[in-house]
Amino acid sequence: MTESPKRRSLELYTKEFYSACTLGGIIACGPTHSLVTPLDLVKCRLQVKPGLYKSNFSGIQSIFRNEGAGKTFTGLGATFIGYSLQGAGKYGGYEYFKHFYSSTLCRGDPETIHRWRTSVYLLASATAEFCADIMLCPFESVKVKQQTTMPPFCNNVFEGVNKIYKSEGIAALYKGIVPLWCRQIPYTMVKFTSFERIVEYIYSKLPMKKSEMSALQQISVSFTGGYLAGILCATVSHPADVLVSKVNSERKMTESMMDATKRIYGKIGFMGLWNGLTVRIFMIGTLTSFQWLIYDSFKAYIGLPTTGH
Template sequence: MFSSLFSRAMCQNNAPATSQNEAPQQMGLVKSLVAGRTIAAAAANVGGTAEGYSCEFGSPHYFALCGLGGVLSCGITHTAIVPLDLVKCRIQVDPAKYKNVFHGFKVTMAEGGVRSLGLGWAPTFFGYSAQGLCKFGFYEVFKVLYTDIIGEEAAFLYRTSLYLAASASAEFFADIALSPMEAAKVKMQTSPGYASTLRVAWPKIYAEEGVNGFYKSLVPLWMRQIPYTMMKFACFERTVELLYKFVVPKPRSECSKSEQLVVTFAAGYIAGVFCAIVSHPADTVVSKLNQEKGSTALEAAKKLGMAGLWKGLMPRIVMIGTLTALQWFIYDAFKVAMRMPRPPPPEMPESLKKRLQAEGKL
């Protein structure tokens, strides 16, 4: 399946140039995705002159670098906010003991000291690094693949739906990679005394619940992460487009690297706020489900109640808003550093423009 997917998405260029100064014609999926548009490297100089590409857009090297950027953006950011994530999870599963964020930090430090705030960092790092690899890498693959399926005109007209479909597909696989480590992380953080290290937690979960212990929360994880990721990518892509259109006083190709990264961070934070809201109830269920052995997602939701499902929302908005902004910042900075090619914000294809003009709609 994966080899077939990548063979369709590779788009390596074997067509010869027609003249010395003419670039070889792009074939396959890349042609439909960026037809009529100039691909600019992420590290474009002011004035729109690219520094040169480190890889060909749509090649296996390109997708591999996108995956590596995802590893860095997700692994680093999630590990950095482990203390806040720890308190958030404890508020969700035991609101009587951990009344709010500040009280949660106070109780946690009183019971285990400052060091206890880092509980669960190892499964967080390894789990979200694996998730980032699949999330960002497959998103780029599916975005190109689905564009080829529906055609360049439909891809422009329904680009929000394209972003939603590509991100949902990518997150489906990303959560399968994340689930075992997420189970260990939540168990460590919400069951005091259960295990203090990943080396202890994994064998213990397996001994008690078998393989099911690592995947029993996969469905609620999909319920949490797929809407989150759909919002994360679609909202980010469209916010970037709107910022360059209405806020930034010049085209992206004329912006410096630092100016581009500021736009990336701003769009990422806006997307993160919406991400936190749409995915929070499922996040609470995941925390409760991994705390209690033998419980189902429906049972956990009923036990929490409507009010309980929204416990810890404010710290999660702060956490996810900052997290999402930093992830996009790191991912885009990685593209800048690696001199990766990147299409500019979507433009109407010439064929669609001519058709609309002929119909008097433009």
């Protein structure tokens, strides 16, 4: 990893370093996902009931007009808590597993690490996301219930968790874990790997080395790379995102995950897996770019190098 133009205040790959990256992930993911809750609300409702709104903007207008301004942020609490936990596991875990795989599989050899860097990025991001989703899943289940149930399923995230747990047991909070993994793991693999390679390409085309650039210049590269990576990962993970919403909303407790998926797919078909793609590309592109902006700004602020070569 290239040295930052700022003096480091933390030593790389220590407990303090991973703690800082974990905190950076919380700051990057919790607030950004929360800000786009209105878009996520419309997207989830359209996935469950296509044609409910004429467009994303008309959907927000309809909710504002018919349900009140506060209802446009339905699911905010579950979103903030769930994605803060997920961000902690995703970013902090990615930094840990990237170093772990580089040290073990590549034995710390710089040439081997460079040659196999894409594989390291893919493995590290997949492992980190697998763990992060275990923390996210209960809150994602509550969020989808809140956003797709009329009348409202619950008044707040804690009431929602308690209601699901008491009526259906803890398994109900994790009934969407498999489609969540199917959505989030490919998403994160593309998000982190494409970001690393895009940023690497941008730096290779610039007239100066990364080590010679200011923190602001480096963060600008992170923002650009993040948006391009966001477009790619939104497209790759969208079919699974639709299934997560459908399964959390429609799966019967007596159904296996496979049976529920087959039934839902039989009802919506292949084209139904792409409902809401346009808004998701816009939402995830914006989310991803700002997450990398916030995460790398935080790293630069505390004296760590920004992500990427």
